[in-house]
Amino acid sequence: MAKNIEQPVVLPSKLANHDVKFKVYLPDGYKDDSDERYPIFYTTAGGSRINVLKEQLAWLSHVGFGALPKVIIVTVPYIEIETDMEPKYISASGINSDLTIEVLNQEVMPYINKHFKTHPFNILEGFSSSGNFPLYVLANKPELFNAYISVSPALALDKSGLLAKFDNRLASPDYKNKSLYLSLGSFTSNAPLFEGLEKKLNQYAHNNLTWHTEDFRTDNYMTGPMVGVSKAVQKLFSDRSPSDMTQFKASGVKGVEVYYDNLKAKYGYELSSINTLMDLSDMQIEDSKYTDAIKTLKLVVNQSPENAYYLTRLAKAQLAAKKNRAAKQTYNKALILAKAKGDDESIQFIQNKLKVLKL
Missing domain, CATH: 1.25.40.10 (Tetratricopeptide repeat domain)
Structure with a gap:
């Protein structure tokens, strides 16, 4: 299995008014003097989950016929704001999402493209309370990423009116060649909201956005990211090697x-x-x-x-x-x-x- 090279980055942010910290994981075989370039997999994962995710993506890409090509993994930095809310609820609420988008767009992504050998194909992934963020970006600035993966998002914890932002927007040409993978986890409070978003996708996204949903409500919640990410990248990159x-x-x-x-x-x-x-x-x-x-x-x-x-x-x-x-x-x-x-x-x-x- 491929072993990712970890590079911590501390970047002074004028937008956030503090240093932003994130990590870059380079795939096995990455060379600065090579012409080979890689798509970028941006993830909200941290703690123990990032260790699982990087090994999972390495496994899924270590052979040419794997579910996805080798990717550079970049962790989305946490943007500090003044609030009494617990961190996991901050991520789910969306109250710092606009600022996070701007930091990514104007500071982090230009840094990555300047310092690493990248292809112009960006994926954004999130799970649980951080799974709302890919949906927030898709609703507000869809051009920022090519593919969005939202695994078991905590839709019931959103405070930004997230789902309403999709109203009448999904038919927009801004969603051309964009992809979404969305799964429902086992918390029942999210089910009606998930089903509402599915309805909007069915109504508007026929000609532009490519999307796929999964229902994991009968599965253990902690299996969601491993199963969901594997299925998401398989769906996303399946056309690289057509089966028919x-x-x-x-x-x-x-x-x-x-x-x-x-x-x-x-x-x-x-x-x-x-x-x-x-x-x-x-x-x-x-x-x-x-x-x-x-x-x-x-x-x-x-x-x-x-x-x-x-x-x-x-x-x-x-x-x-x-x-x-x-x-x-x-x-x-x-x-x-x-x-x-x-x-x-x-x-x-x-x-x-x-x-x-x-x-």
Whole structure:
């Protein structure tokens, strides 16, 4: 599992009139001198929950076909205000939410984008009494984030008229390419408010906001964030690797290229199509379209020329097409890469394949 690198940040805030503190967790493999960039996962989690969350996100992203890409995690700073209210109720009430939004928008997010290798795709997540904040931002400044995750929000504790803020707004073009995941926890006082928001989503959000709700009221409250976050990111990023490959049966590589061009409009950056191209090649081989499969896999190899595995997949397709000489050349290229990386398992696999080829 990936291990996140923790970087505490103390940032003087002119807006809050005090230093704001937050933490940045960098994903495994993050390098300042690399061209690779990452979406940002802003979270209200703190205390013991942040430890669980960072490991959960690391697990969900540690392989290319995981539920989400690797992300930079940033904790949302707590903005101090003068009040006698208990901290957990402050978060739920919304009384410091406007100021928190401005601090994020004008100070924290520019700092993150300046000092770290970021993609222009921002996620905001919150649970329980802090789960109201993602909804508050979505209602008041939806352009600030691309995706919102609100797990078991304490809607009954809100003092800001939060749900009324959504009235007649959800059909606005401000919600185009925005996503919401919302779940209901086990506290019964939140149920009518949750159902009211669901009704508004059903009424207004057909053409713009993409949303999904879950009902966890029969589950233990403390399982909510683990189950909810996993389901939320799975829903959010499921289109990175489409499961229905039949949509590309006729269009082939060109169809995949068009599909990922459309994804770029949602995410704001170019996503890798390699996993989908690999799935496309499998379908082409199953349909005995070996020439098409070889062309598809050569495109994959050109995108990742240092990956021995992709070369072995190309060689397999060449063998299926009875192109044994080409397959042998491809396996030899893969063997050179595997030896350079000291990958003993791949070396053994490729050498066994070469022994079978009699040329």
